[in-house]
Amino acid sequence: MPLRAKVASSVSRTAAALSRAAGRGDGSVIGGWIGLKIDPDLLAHLSAGRAIALVSGTNGKTTTTRLTSAAVGVLGRVATNSFGANMPSGHTSALAKAGSTPYAVLEVDEHYLAQVLESTEPHVVALLNLSRDQLDRAKEVAMMAQLWRAALVRHTNVRVVANADDPLVVWAATPPGDPARGINPPHVTWFSAGQRWHDDSWVCPECGSTIQRSGEQWWCTGCPLRRPEPNWVVEDEGVLDPTGAWHKVSLQLPGKVNLGNAATALAVAAEFGVRPVDAVSRLGIVTSVAGRYAQVDKDGRNIRLLLAKNPASWLEAFDMADEAPTLLSINARDPDGLDTSWLYDVDFAPLRGRQVLITGDRAYDLAVRLDVNDVPFQHVRTFDDALRSVPPGRLEVIANYTAFQDIRAELDRVI
Template identity: 90%
Template sequence: MTDARMPLRAKVASSVSRTAAALSRAAGRGDGSVIGGWIGLKIDPDLLAHLAAGRAIALISGTNGKTTTTRLTAAAVGVLGPVATNSFGANMPTGHTSALAKAGSTPYAVLEVDEHYLAQVLEATEPRVVALLNLSRDQLDRAKEVSMMAQLWRAALVRHPGIRVVANADDPMVVWAATPPQQRSDHLPPPSITWFSAGQRWHDDSWVCPECGSPIERSGEQWWCTGCPLRRPTPHWVVEDDGVVDPHGAWHKIVLQLPGRVNLGNAATALAVAAQFDVRPTDAVGRLSSVTSIAGRYAQVTRDGRNIRLLLAKNPASWLEAFDMAEHAPTLLSINARDPDGLDTSWLYDVDFSPLRGRQVLITGDRAYDLAVRLEVNDVPFQHVRSFGDAVGSVPPGRLEVIANYTAFQDIRAELDRVN
């Protein structure tokens, strides 16, 4: 909805939100994407709904890959015109409010949504489509258990039967969440579900069927419950070699500036979501290559003859993907346990660090000693360094891969920004 058509209170709230965000940026206190939305919602609790009205909106949610998939989807939908998006990853209602207020009147919006807030944001924005990427364990001291999260998603979608769903066919928890309970078919039309296949390397949160509690078995890409009809649906969009096959069987080569097969899966998701806006894959694929560093993720920086690449990994599933992306080169691992990371580091024992054997491994961060014990258990030799600068000085010229959890990643980004 444009400011001209909004109620007076919403107009004031939107204006104050933009001003607060701009002041925050000018003061060097961040991008303003949280404080602007927070103030706007204090003035008008319905501001997000007012700002969403009149736009065709896509929501992107999941444990991992939300920020990257959102950026790729916004690029694809951008074929049609201006797209509002929370490109810096502020994925709660404050961030959504700030992003829409800052964007002004745009016909489209693509919003990353924290999985815990999906039901709330569905209610406020009434999107055209929601993309469900994956569900896995995350921040053990405060995140909901995976099956509980799937139940919340399923209940939210039951309340919004008209929303188109784009969902990951390879994740049993996502398939169950996206598929309506049997009784819905008695009085409501079946939901519109588009399935994509991006692969699922992490299986440890989906060995038990969320419907009946029986074991889930796998053979190749297929999976099925041994006690009920839940099984992998036939996907409409499939990653194949270095491209994506669309629902009509046409193969589209994907050229990305982002590493790893996981980002081919993110690209397939983006194309599937964009298709819900009637964007043809042939028009969208060229735009995907414009996406490079995402809030510092995958950024490459040269310092003292070292080509440093930053990879964010915040939970066991994303660490597994980071190992897949990283080259066989000296690798720095950095672990903190501050509030945004979660205070419990026992999740380190869910990660298999054996792929790092045979390369130079350095460790740092607030909880480097926790990581040291874990690497000893996995028989991975390492060197402890006190700072990022010490790490750079400890490796030969060439590639240095850096894998860090959230606040450790931000610390290293800040250090690089100071130097460069």
């Protein structure tokens, strides 16, 4: 690297280490921020010479990145932003900290994908899904799909692993022109993991007509855009690869959604030449992802934390949660988005019949929503109050981003 980049990289590592030593955070942002101030091209310099995969989407980025890192790790050391700092400062910090590695797997905020594509020149990009998220400040999903598509058009040499079940993702991964000709472009590998949340993809992004669905199939009623034939498919408790071979996937992470994340990880790893039979066993070593899914025993309760930040992810969280007392925590701080109206897009009916507790800065917003949904609840002011309110045994905790971090702090960040 140029001398300026070497200095910037060294300062980045030092700043991150000082942040961790001072207990001010994990250093995954501040180090990269300072490094980029010294050398604005530092991310590009650190990316040079590495085979890089980028993972982007509204939901599942952090988990899929962790699983993909494990799978690609068959080949050698992998640099990754394992704490979920998914903007350029986080990528820069992760690569500087890792030193020289042949591979990198980076989670990328969907709004920054175009910028990070330019800086890193990746080998492969994984596109997971698009759904509404923080609409008080974030772009509408159709606009996000347009930005992705425009970025990928400028990088036709990049391999793309994309979700065949999401019409917005399929359109974004398809080159402009006749959708009928572009539905199976040679540089795209399709995976199918199912799509439970449909409320952001009823309108065709190509022509504006209605999207129709029948089982796993979907198609536009006004143009040739339709679900492509997937190369990787979740089937039963495993994954079918492009050769038709079935691989059993044994995960320590809950829910069918994580089986889909595992399928994506196998598809991305295959783009690096990793055989599924070699990668699949490594997926089972992942037990917790930045605190997500972790289980902690405290005061006779087995506490499991689930992160849910928008309607689509709350739907998946209900699928993962056991029939047990459940604590819901909602904040509306800057990282969460300030608008909580999205709560009315979540169907809380699956929680009926279990003990439900609520807390967080915006617990009263949640209280009104649960009352409308006929879900009885108890308001508690603190996490310790919640523990005292439930019997010994399992306690499921579902929280949005800063509420999740607050509860991790209550548990002394042991997860």
